[in-house]
Amino acid sequence: MSFFNHHSLNLPAAVLAGGLAGIVSGLVKLGWENVLPPRTEERDATNPPQTLLQQFGVPEKLTHATYHYSGHALPWVSYVMHFGFSTTFAVLYQVLGEKIPAIKKDAGTWFGLTIWVAFHLGIMPAMGTVPSIKDQPKTEHISEALGHVAWMVTNDLVGDEIYRRLVAKSRQ
Template sequence: MIVMNLLVGIAAGLISGMVKIGWEAILPPRSQARDETNPPQQLLQQLGVSRRITHAYVQYSKDQKVYYVALMMHFAFSIFFAVAFALFYRALPIMSLGQGSLYGLVIWFAFHIVIMPLSKTVPSPAKQPFAEHFSEILGHIIWAWAIYLVVIALMGQ
């Protein structure tokens, strides 16, 4: 049962990670200047990882760079929280409130309002533009809803 939950969580993390990337393509949370070093890259640099590594990329097409280290961080975050959801949503039904929306809001608040500003990975919430909060709040709701949908589809209620 735990192996099934882990596999479902990994699938949900991969799919929801793609959903969140798609959401950010529609409503980018940060300006291009602030996204030059995005939060995953900034966090790694704060932990001592060099800019050469955090900004490593592969050239996808003539003018498209894919920053794979940031993508690995993005998907690791998504997989971690999707696996947690898959492991605990039955034991903690509160996680499923609003079809996972509450889960997304709690994770958004914890990281974007508390943890990342306190660690100076992103500016304080008051110094972040409204567009960033708007995009991140809705993005986390949709991201967590995607986790919920995959988990429910693969494991049932």
């Protein structure tokens, strides 16, 4: 077995499949966080996407902007960041995974854990967006690690199925 997959990549199909998978997996990750919240209510008062934007100079008035649905004030800016991250990495996973199958080992479990380590244990603590590793509660590590696995396995399943269908349709 070769490290690289030598079949031709249908890039438009991979991008569309990854984008759609990223939306679905973003919903899965939001649901996951409702069952196992990664942060305390106090730390969620300004969540990591809001903190990151504020670090780049976006005013709090915008980062905390909400829309209302069914009596709830929902943070639309956080959702834009959440789904932007989810779809970006789902597209990257789908495109790279078609050319380098090792990326998709164990249905994306290792890719998801790698993203968690890179961002939640490396980049965001280094930037001061979230506390240092030792100052994050164990419950946050558990929720985020398992949530990233569920997120990426969803990307793998949904993205692969959509890609397979799009490629089959393009051959008809």
